[in-house]
Amino acid sequence: MSTATHTSPALSASAAAFGMGRTVRLGLSRIGYETKIYFRQTDTLFFTFLFPVIMLTIFSVAFQGMGNVGANPDGTGGISQAAAYLPGMIAAGILLSGVQNLGVDIAAERSDGTLKRLGGTPLPVLSYFFGKMGQVFATSILQIALLLLVAVVAFGVSLPTDPAKWMTFAWVYLLGIATSAILGIAISRLPRTGKSATAVIIPPVLILQFISGVYLQFSLLPNWLQTVASIFPLKWIAQGMRSVFLPETFASVEPGGSWNLGAVAIALLIWLVAGLVICRVTFRWIRKDS
Amino acid sequence: MTSNDIAVSVQNLTKTYGAFAALKGITFDIERGETFALLGPNGAGKSTTIEILEGYRDRSGGEVRVLGVDPQHGGLPWKAKLGIVLQSSGESGNVTVREQLTQFAGMYPNSRDVNEVIAAIGLEEKANTRIKNLSGGQQRRVDVGLGVIGRPELLFLDEPTTGFDPEARRQFWELIRSLKREGTTILLTTHYLDEAAQLSDRAAVVAGGKLVDIGPVGSLGSAEARVPLVRWRESGIVREQRATDPGAVVAGLVARLGEPVELEVVRPSLEDIYLELVTAENAEAEARVAANTTATDGAVIAGTNPAAGASPTTTSFTTTKENERA
Numbered sequence: 001m002s003t004a005t006h007t008s009p010a011l012s013a014s015a016a017a018f019g020m021g022r023t024v025r026l027g028l029s030r031i032g033y034e035t036k037i038y039f040r041q042t043d044t045l046f047f048t049f050l051f052p053v054i055m056l057t058i059f060s061v062a063f064q065g066m067g068n069v070g071a072n073p074d075g076t077g078g079i080s081q082a083a084a085y086l087p088g089m090i091a092a093g094i095l096l097s098g099v100q101n102l103g104v105d106i107a108a109e110r111s112d113g114t115l116k117r118l119g120g121t122p123l124p125v126l127s128y129f130f131g132k133m134g135q136v137f138a139t140s141i142l143q144i145a146l147l148l149l150v151a152v153v154a155f156g157v158s159l160p161t162d163p164a165k166w167m168t169f170a171w172v173y174l175l176g177i178a179t180s181a182i183l184g185i186a187i188s189r190l191p192r193t194g195k196s197a198t199a200v201i202i203p204p205v206l207i208l209q210f211i212s213g214v215y216l217q218f219s220l221l222p223n224w225l226q227t228v229a230s231i232f233p234l235k236w237i238a239q240g241m242r243s244v245f246l247p248e249t250f251a252s253v254e255p256g257g258s259w260n261l262g263a264v265a266i267a268l269l270i271w272l273v274a275g276l277v278i279c280r281v282t283f284r285w286i287r288k289d290s
Numbered sequence: 291m292t293s294n295d296i297a298v299s300v301q302n303l304t305k306t307y308g309a310f311a312a313l314k315g316i317t318f319d320i321e322r323g324e325t326f327a328l329l330g331p332n333g334a335g336k337s338t339t340i341e342i343l344e345g346y347r348d349r350s351g352g353e354v355r356v357l358g359v360d361p362q363h364g365g366l367p368w369k370a371k372l373g374i375v376l377q378s379s380g381e382s383g384n385v386t387v388r389e390q391l392t393q394f395a396g397m398y399p400n401s402r403d404v405n406e407v408i409a410a411i412g413l414e415e416k417a418n419t420r421i422k423n424l425s426g427g428q429q430r431r432v433d434v435g436l437g438v439i440g441r442p443e444l445l446f447l448d449e450p451t452t453g454f455d456p457e458a459r460r461q462f463w464e465l466i467r468s469l470k471r472e473g474t475t476i477l478l479t480t481h482y483l484d485e486a487a488q489l490s491d492r493a494a495v496v497a498g499g500k501l502v503d504i505g506p507v508g509s510l511g512s513a514e515a516r517v518p519l520v521r522w523r524e525s526g527i528v529r530e531q532r533a534t535d536p537g538a539v540v541a542g543l544v545a546r547l548g549e550p551v552e553l554e555v556v557r558p559s560l561e562d563i564y565l566e567l568v569t570a571e572n573a574e575a576e577a578r579v580a581a582n583t584t585a586t587d588g589a590v591i592a593g594t595n596p597a598a599g600a601s602p603t604t605t606s607f608t609t610t611k612e613n614e615r616a
């Protein structure tokens with residue numbers, strides 16, 4: 001066939017035009033688009049973005065009368081309720097911004113036809129992922145900034161000054177948010193319809209928050225529940241955040257009597273890799289039902 | 291003469307959903323630059339066909355090539371040459387018309403100007419309105435805009451004008467004509483036969499998963515189905531006569547009656563021809579079902595089946611044949 005000789009240069013030219021540079025460029029443009037849409041949805045704004053701030057405020061105010069956490073018998077020392085809850089709320093925010101936000105969002109996009117439409121365009125799946133992950137990064141950084149601001153301004157929490165603490169914060173945050181976002185994409189396959197998405201995804205995420213040391217102090221949970229929680233990533237994110245924001249003396253009540261940051265890194269990495277594999281294998285623009 | 295002139299080639303395409311055969315062997319080609327309409331009643335298999343060509347559904351059998359590519363293995367460069375308007379799209383639409391078109395324009399190597407497209411779909415005044423706040427017909431126009439924004443070589447339109455007001459429809463026709471002038475190949479499904487007649491070079495009628503007829507719109511249906519009808523009133527009764535030479539018939543009437551009362555010469559519209567095609571197919575299908583499920587006596591069925599309509603002999607013949615085979 002003489003057509004073969006005609007098409008091959010055209011094909012290789014277009015293959016170059018559809019390379020990684022284009023994937024990244026489109027991914028960047030989708031980050032802006034996705035983030036804009038995020039802030040236009042009032043329900044996600046409340047249940048995902050503001051939720052940790054609201055919970056921090058409620059807990060700090062409600063338990064103020066119980067005095068400081070970890071205080072001496074004579075009532076001196078220790079840290080305020082707000083300071084004690086802050087790391088857990090940051091961890092919860094990381095989970096909500098990734099798993100809950102993307103899980104519900106992508107399930108809805110799958111059922112309302114958004115993904116079907118995108119599947120008919122030359123948008124690479126990877127660019128779509130970049131857009132979602134970028135949205136998660138952007139919104140969760142704002143969310144954490146807001147949490148810190150409220151903690152400092154409204155409740156007088158003092159933040160760590162040691163740069164090493166902030167280095168720990170940076171890697172726990174990055175690993176945590178990447179894992180959370182990837183798991184959100186992976187979990188979005190579960191709900192059969194967009195309407196059932198919140199019902200399928202929010203309850204397990206909420207339960208995780210209760211057993212992972214967000215609302216209830218982790219060291220007070222029964223051992224078997226601590227073990228169950230240790231399977232999931234939130235417990236490790238929360239532990240990493242406690243190591244940043246709580247005084248060193250609090251390490252003694254952790255399981256094993258230390259922050260155990262090595263285990264935090266390993267557990268999160270395992271979940272990250274598992275999530276990437278699940279996304280790679282299961283993500284489809286549409287369910288080809290037949 | 292080469293495969294380069296053929297934009298879409300469909301050979302003996304079949305599709306089953308579980309035990310249900312939605313497409314029972316469909317064959318047609320669409321040339322480059324052609325506008326081709328798929329017509330047929332609800333459930334005929336139009337969307338199934340078009341979504342197989344778009345790569346959304348996998349075929350059960352047969353051969354399909356779209357711009358030289360098997361749609362089940364179409365990559366990004368292939369998708370960049372397509373424009374797709376699906377039959378239904380119900381996105382929440384928390385972006386404005388302009389934002390959405392701009393976002394989609396960025397995905398294509400050679401996209402159209404966003405403002406031009408907004409003008410072409412008649413949404414200049416709504417360009418900065420969020421899509422979810424548009425009316426149904428306006429949202430549909432955004433769908434069409436998203437379908438053409440990438441300057442596609444091949445445009446799929448599955449009932450694109452559903453919900454359009456008459457003016458929007460005319461505007462849409464203009465858009466399609468301008469795309470045609472640029473050489474765009476278009477595959478269109480519609481229930482508006484005037485639309486098919488206005489826009490398409492050729493049309494295929496699908497019913498019950500089979501291709502009933504195919505050809506230029508003016509030549510669809512049997513030769514008899516397209517014979518004009520002369521109608522007039524004589525001694526208070528409306529009379530009709532089918533005639534290939536209506537002028538001669540009218541001349542005869544004038545000679546016999548003087549000026550005939552309520553004289554009309556009617557050419558069957560595409561709608562008439564279409565209905566005849568589809569009804570004939572339905573009657574055959576029903577007869578087949580009846581033959582398979584109820585009786586073995588074809589004559590009885592033909593006598594009692596009102597759906598057999600104008601051609602009971604044909605129906606009973608078909609029925610008998612089916613019985614013999616069964």
Ligand SMILES: Nc1ncnc2c1ncn2[C@@H]1O[C@H](COP(=O)(O)OP(=O)(O)OP(=O)(O)O)[C@@H](O)[C@H]1O
Nearest residue numbers: 289290307312330331332333334335336337338339
């Ligand atoms: N995903 C599916 N699963 C099972 N059956 C299906 C599926 N999609 C379509 N069908 C069946 O296949 C047949 C053809 O459907 P299709 O959507 O192709 O019809 P259509 O010609 O586009 O009709 P309409 O004019 O109403 O849009 C119908 O009987 C329909 O019920």
Ligand SMILES: [Mg+2]
Nearest residue numbers: 336337338377
């Ligand atoms: Mg359809």
